Amino acid sequence: MKFAVSPVVFAGLALCAAGAFAQKGETVKIAHIDPLSGLMGPVGTNQLKSFQFFAEKFSGAKNPAGVNFEVVSFDNKLSPAESLNALKSAIDQGVRYIAQGNGSSVAGALIEAVDKHNARNPGKEVVFLNYAAVDPDFTNSKCNYWHFRFDADTSMKIEAMTTFMKDDKDIKKIYLFNQNYSHGQQVAKFAKENLARKRPDVQIVGEDLHPLAQVRDFAPYIAKIKASGADTVITGNWGSDLSLLVKAANEGGFNGKFYTYYTGVTGTPTALGTSGAGRVYQIAYAHYNMGGDMAKLMDEFKKKFNDDFYTGSVMSIYAGLGEAMAKAKSTDPVKVAAALEGLKYKNFNGEVEVRKADHQLQQPLYMTVWQKADKKYPYSPENTGMTLAPVKEFPSYVSSTPTSCQMKRPS
Missing domain, CATH: 3.40.50.2300 (Response regulator)
Incomplete structure (x- = not known):
């Protein structure tokens, strides 16, 4: 890689x-x-x-x-x-x-x-x-x-994400947690469709859409996720909406997995710190250790x-x-x-x-996992001593999804 x-x-x-x-x-x-x-x-x-x-x-x-x-x-x-x-x-x-x-x-x-x-x-x-x-x-x-x-796009990322998740038999109950606008709504939609096709045994035990860039305390949401019995959260959250979410998860004692798009983005590495090792995943077209x-x-x-x-x-x-x-x-x-x-x-x-x-x-996509930085994967975002290490590469033909576009071109 x-x-x-x-x-x-x-x-x-x-x-x-x-x-x-x-x-x-x-x-x-x-x-x-x-x-x-x-x-x-x-x-x-x-x-x-x-x-x-x-x-x-x-x-x-x-x-x-x-x-x-x-x-x-x-x-x-x-x-x-x-x-x-x-x-x-x-x-x-x-x-x-x-x-x-x-x-x-x-x-x-x-x-x-x-x-x-x-x-x-x-x-x-x-x-x-x-x-x-x-x-x-x-x-x-x-x-x-x-x-x-x-x-x-989200259809590509969820296609790769759920292809990876389908082989993890520890995943039994999933909570969908996203921002309440088109992006978050699409993450939830495509996650449900893909999981139904690839892992019909998995339960969706909860789903929330929250206001974009307005929530400062995610503790009540984490309590709700814990009460649902979820072992895994899928979220398209980014920026403060992800960093504050993982901070609340750490403080609230949620020990389940997170499947994300934007763990490596500003603020989230610091919010995770040394927590979440082996439990927080990111799907993206690049990673820190290329x-x-x-x-x-x-x-x-x-x-x-x-x-x-x-x-x-x-x-x-x-x-x-x-x-x-x-x-x-x-x-x-x-x-x-x-x-x-x-x-x-x-x-x-x-x-x-x-x-x-x-x-x-x-383009290809990569699944990475949050872990301690080492000689093989040395880059440490926000100087946390941690990194996102690649665990699976999905070539372009795997991550590609069909389109319904009827392009209208200029005459």
């Missing part, structure tokens, strides 16, 4: 030297629209640093198009309304590429707004680069030509920001844009969107593909 990042970061050096494309030397601005304040602010701030850090790593001769990337940031306060204001401001500043990830409720509003803008303003089109909003509808019933997702050049980049990021890099989809975006712009010989979003469709390229986690049918990146 060790991958070399150098083919990605330095892809196209020979290509750039061999022939100058029309766009070589251009600056491509990307608007980062996500929370930089409030309970989820630490997550958005970390991801802004990630976009800025890798803008430098992928600029100029370090991408096959020879373009330079620049990040313009907007604090949307996790609000769809604030996000639409940020989108307008970004467009007014001439930004043609929008990146957002925290909150499918926000992503849904942006997808619709970008589509309307592009229809009304030919020649000024915008492309939406989704790096973390995982509602499957965005690449199914609500798929849109101008939207590209570089994270794995080794090779990724390990060097993560160490450099930590040294520069005193923070951990965990949003690998940022690298996927830059690598994909560089390849697509070289292929299109242009930075024009219309031409780049067309070049992104069906694009296959080398990424930090192997060869990936932007599926033409729905613009969902097809």
